[in-house]
Amino acid sequence: MAQAPGPGKQVQIAHIATQHYLQNKTRIEIANETGLSRFKVGRLLDEAVSSGIVKIHIASPSGVRLDLSVQLRERFGLEHAVVVDVPSDADEVIQAKLGSTAGDLLREILTDEDVLGLTSGRTLNAMARSLSELPKCGVVQLAGVAGPIQETGLEIMRRVSAIAGVRPWTIYSPLVVSDAQAAVGIRRQPDTRQTFEQFNKVTVAVGSIGSWKPENSQMIKNRALDPSDREKLLERGVVAEFGATLITDTGSVVHDIDDRCIAISEEQWRAIPTVIAVAGGPTKTRAIRAVLASGLLKGLVTDAATAERLLGG
Amino acid sequence: MAQAPGPGKQVQIAHIATQHYLQNKTRIEIANETGLSRFKVGRLLDEAVSSGIVKIHIASPSGVRLDLSVQLRERFGLEHAVVVDVPSDADEVIQAKLGSTAGDLLREILTDEDVLGLTSGRTLNAMARSLSELPKCGVVQLAGVAGPIQETGLEIMRRVSAIAGVRPWTIYSPLVVSDAQAAVGIRRQPDTRQTFEQFNKVTVAVGSIGSWKPENSQMIKNRALDPSDREKLLERGVVAEFGATLITDTGSVVHDIDDRCIAISEEQWRAIPTVIAVAGGPTKTRAIRAVLASGLLKGLVTDAATAERLLGG
DNA sequence: GGAAGTTATGCTCATATGAGCAGTAGATAT
DNA sequence: ATATCTACTGCTCATATGAGCATAACTTCC
Numbered sequence: 050m051a052q053a054p055g056p057g058k059q060v061q062i063a064h065i066a067t068q069h070y071l072q073n074k075t076r077i078e079i080a081n082e083t084g085l086s087r088f089k090v091g092r093l094l095d096e097a098v099s100s101g102i103v104k105i106h107i108a109s110p111s112g113v114r115l116d117l118s119v120q121l122r123e124r125f126g127l128e129h130a131v132v133v134d135v136p137s138d139a140d141e142v143i144q145a146k147l148g149s150t151a152g153d154l155l156r157e158i159l160t161d162e163d164v165l166g167l168t169s170g171r172t173l174n175a176m177a178r179s180l181s182e183l184p185k186c187g188v189v190q191l192a193g194v195a196g197p198i199q200e201t202g203l204e205i206m207r208r209v210s211a212i213a214g215v216r217p218w219t220i221y222s223p224l225v226v227s228d229a230q231a232a233v234g235i236r237r238q239p240d241t242r243q244t245f246e247q248f249n250k251v252t253v254a255v256g257s258i259g260s261w262k263p264e265n266s267q268m269i270k271n272r273a274l275d276p277s278d279r280e281k282l283l284e285r286g287v288v289a290e291f292g293a294t295l296i297t298d299t300g301s302v303v304h305d306i307d308d309r310c311i312a313i314s315e316e317q318w319r320a321i322p323t324v325i326a327v328a329g330g331p332t333k334t335r336a337i338r339a340v341l342a343s344g345l346l347k348g349l350v351t352d353a354a355t356a357e358r359l360l361g362g
Numbered sequence: 363m364a365q366a367p368g369p370g371k372q373v374q375i376a377h378i379a380t381q382h383y384l385q386n387k388t389r390i391e392i393a394n395e396t397g398l399s400r401f402k403v404g405r406l407l408d409e410a411v412s413s414g415i416v417k418i419h420i421a422s423p424s425g426v427r428l429d430l431s432v433q434l435r436e437r438f439g440l441e442h443a444v445v446v447d448v449p450s451d452a453d454e455v456i457q458a459k460l461g462s463t464a465g466d467l468l469r470e471i472l473t474d475e476d477v478l479g480l481t482s483g484r485t486l487n488a489m490a491r492s493l494s495e496l497p498k499c500g501v502v503q504l505a506g507v508a509g510p511i512q513e514t515g516l517e518i519m520r521r522v523s524a525i526a527g528v529r530p531w532t533i534y535s536p537l538v539v540s541d542a543q544a545a546v547g548i549r550r551q552p553d554t555r556q557t558f559e560q561f562n563k564v565t566v567a568v569g570s571i572g573s574w575k576p577e578n579s580q581m582i583k584n585r586a587l588d589p590s591d592r593e594k595l596l597e598r599g600v601v602a603e604f605g606a607t608l609i610t611d612t613g614s615v616v617h618d619i620d621d622r623c624i625a626i627s628e629e630q631w632r633a634i635p636t637v638i639a640v641a642g643g644p645t646k647t648r649a650i651r652a653v654l655a656s657g658l659l660k661g662l663v664t665d666a667a668t669a670e671r672l673l674g675g
Numbered sequence: 676g677g678a679a680g681t682t683a684t685g686c687t688c689a690t691a692t693g694a695g696c697a698g699t700a701g702a703t704a705t
Numbered sequence: 706a707t708a709t710c711t712a713c714t715g716c717t718c719a720t721a722t723g724a725g726c727a728t729a730a731c732t733t734c735c
Contacts, residue, residue: 055470056426056444056463063420063428064435070418075691088715091692101423105383107376110414113369115376122377131369150369157368388721401685404722 059102065090066097070105109134113150117356121349124360125341129154129325129348132356140171140265143330143352148175151255151327151350158323159184163252165213166191166313167205168292169224170257170267172327177208188217189247191254192292192312193224195267218244222311224293225273229308236311248313254321258328259290260336266290273309281305289336291326291345294318298335300342315345323347329355372415378403379410383418422447426463430669434662437673438654442467442638442661445669453484453578456643456665461488464568464640464663471636472497476565478526479504479626480518481605482537483570483580485640490521501530502560504567505605505625506537508580531557535624537606538586542621549624561630571641572603573649579603586622594618602649604639604658607631611648613655628658636660642668 054062065083068074069090076094080087097103107116114132122130131154135146151172159165164187167173188210194203203219210217222235235241259266261283268290269279282305286297293312295303302315318324325348328337334355340346341359351359367375378396381387382403389407393400410416420429427445435443444467448459464485472478477500480486501523507516516532523530535548548554572579574596581603582592595618599610606625608616615628631637638661641650647668653659654672664672 053424055466056424056431056446057442057467057470059424059426059428060431060435060442060444064432067420067432071420077691086715087692089713092713101421102428103418104421105416105418107380107384108414108417111366111369111372113372115372115415118369118373119377119380122373129370129373131373133369154369157370390721399685400722402683405683 054096054100062093062097062100062102065093066103069094070097070103114353114356117353117360120360121351121356125346125349127346127348128323129158129350131348131350132353133350135329135352135354138331138354140330144172145175145179147327147329147350147352148172148177149179151176151325152179154325154348154350155180155253155255156183159186159253161185163187164189164247164250165209166248166251166254166321167209168192168254168256168312169195169205170259172257173205173255176255176327177205180209180212183209183213185214187247187250188213188215189251190218190220190244191248191251191256193220193222193310195224195259195271218247220244220311223271223273224268224310224312225271225306226309226311227273232309232311241311248317249320251321253323253325254313254318255325255327256291258326258333258336258340260288260333261290261295262288262335263332265330265332265336268293274306278306289339291340291343292318294343294345296336296339296343298339298342300339300344302343318345325350327351331355331358334358367409367413375406375410375413375415378406379416382407383410383416427666427669430666430673433673434664434669438659438662440659440661441636442471442663444661444663445666446663448642448665448667451644451667453643457485457488458492460640460642460663460665461485461490462492464489464638465492467638467661467663468493468566468568469496472499472566474498476500477502477560477563478522479561479564479567479634480522481505481567481569481625482508482518483572485570486518486568489568489640490518493522493525496522496526498527500560500563501526501528502564503531503533503557504561504564504569506533506535506623508537508572508584531560533557533624536584536586537581537623537625538584538619539622539624540586545622545624554624561626562633564634566636566638567626567631567634568638568640569604571639571646571649571653573601573646574603574608575601575648576645578643578645578649581606587619591619602652604653604656605631607656607658609649609652609656611652611655613652613657615656631658638663640664644668644671647671 065079068079076087076090080090109115117132118130131150133146133150135143161184166189168191190206206217206219220241226232259268261269285303287295287303288298289296293310294315324346326340326346327350329352378392381392389400389403393403422428430445431443444463446459446463448456474497479502481504503519519530519532533554539545572581574582598616600608600616601611602609606623607628637659639653639659640663642665
């Protein structure tokens with residue numbers, strides 16, 4: 050019956066493992082130097098790993114949590130998952146870090162043949178602020194203005210298109226309006242109509258996620274949604290919004306107010322090859338999980354604590 | 363000009379490295395699954411290691427410091443080097459741990475075709491106490507009694523030979539005597555003479571190391587050595603003793619009192635295929651280094667702090 | 676826009692390695 | 706001491722991999 054190896058054998062294994070794993074010697078070279086057969090060297094190397102003498106792990110030398118990123122990507126079937134450590138749980142700090150990370154990811158992904166679509170939000174504002182260069186790609190606003198005027202999609206659009214060196218396709222409208230008729234009127238305006246016509250050309254889209262439960266969203270605060278609207282939507286199970294697309298815990302899309310939103314539709318999201326959400330923090334976890342469940346996403350940029358909650362649940 | 367990879371590429375590398383190093387997939391399997399060439403997968407795996415994304419290290423799951431053991435073995439050209447952590451720097455604690463580790467090593471190494479030679483000392487006494495089984499090998503005492511009666515080679519000999527199930531070859535004599543004539547007389551006694559005749563049959567020897575500078579030695583306290591003897595030997599550069607073999611910092615053996623010692627000679631040590639010293643602690647480091655420099659040793663059992671001092675200096 | 680320099684890719688062929696197997700060695704039971 | 710069982714070793718042959726090279730792609734300079 051096999052026992053735990055004694056100290057002498059452990060040191061022998063460690064010595065052979067050092068030569069192979071740290072000094073890149075082949076099993077045959079090690080066999081020649083030690084007088085053992087290459088089969089025996091192979092078995093000792095297998096034992097080095099199975100016994101825990103050799104430890105191999107994925108480190109994160111640059112601040113990107115590669116271990117969590119790989120797990121997130123496999124768990125949720127994503128093409129891009131980037132998880133970063135953040136220095137604090139404050140929303141502003143998380144948004145700044147996620148924004149700059151998303152900017153780094155975009156610089157890697159985009160070519161001048163892409164058309165970039167953007168929603169609004171503070172995280173995307175932070176991303177826009179961190180960017181210093183982009184290829185000369187198209188830039189399209191995917192949704193009307195959700196929040197207060199100093200953090201609007203307009204500012205994001207201005208910055209990003211200036212860096213890319215192109216004219217932006219913008220939407221001078223709120224995200225939600227009072228009724229469907231008003232929305233029809235807005236969509237009919239020439240500039241807005243032309244921007245909407247660009248939606249089917251978008252190849253890479255980046256959006257932030259709004260949380261309805263717990264409430265951490267610019268859209269839910271929009272005055273065009275009165276308290277009874279909100280109540281109804283919450284009763285229908287809405288916990289998240291992505292652009293103006295409302296999503297429940299199970300990933301179902303709620304279409305109740307589609308006709309009065311000035312934004313990309315669910316169907317149009319699904320037609321874009323690469324859709325990346327940038328979101329994090331304790332209050333956003335449920336909403337992120339809901340959007341992941343919807344199948345809309347091909348990518349996610351988030352913080353480590355959120356990734357752990359997503360992976361743990 | 364090559365830059366640090368962006369987050370997307372880092373995650374790609376981490377994903378491929380996870381599949382290869384942690385899930386044991388071949389480069390060809392990974393290439394098939396990712397659509398990359400096997401050459402590209404190979405290059406990314408190389409980059410995973412060179413960039414620090416993959417970390418491989420030698421761990422010590424069992425308490426034997428394998429990393430230090432391998433370094434000691436390579437640095438000093440030893441066949442056996444075993445380094446263990448000890449819970450404290452107290453001599454008794456170090457001796458107990460080193461003794462039990464030496465016992466584990468002996469159990470691994472010895473067969474019933476070996477003849478085991480032993481010196482005396484508290485560390486070997488601890489080793490003898492830790493043993494619970496040995497093969498039926500010969501057991502030979504290599505040196506007379508150096509220290510106080512309750513920690514003599516006699517006790518070690520009794521225990522070890524009882525465990526091995528054999529009659530021991532003993533030496534009922536002090537390690538050093540007053541003059542060469544007395545030594546001749548002692549060596550002429552039948553039992554002692556027969557034990558000396560066994561020295562050339564010893565295949566594995568284990569000894570502790572006495573330190574003369576700083577003073578931590580049973581031998582130096584022996585009354586047969588008067589103060590002027592000690593003074594002279596210290597002036598000759600003696601810093602260590604192994605059995606009764608006196609050694610300087612450069613590894614030279616001092617033969618001044620060989621003729622009045624009842625112990626194995628330097629020449630006889632050198633004829634033994636496997637010689638292992640068991641010693642540690644702050645006061646023994648210089649002495650251990652000296653004995654290593656002598657070339658007498660094929661093995662060493664020591665503690666981690668001592669190993670670090672030996673490797674650092 | 677074209678030339679020159681640099682970086683990256685996929686290839687060939689020799690070498691390294693793995694998996695299943697037959698034979699040997701060691702351990703246990705009688 | 707012998708028989709039986711278990712563990713270990715070295716082998717064959719198919720597959721995996723590496724190193725140097727030629728070619729392609731990309732970047733920089735004019």
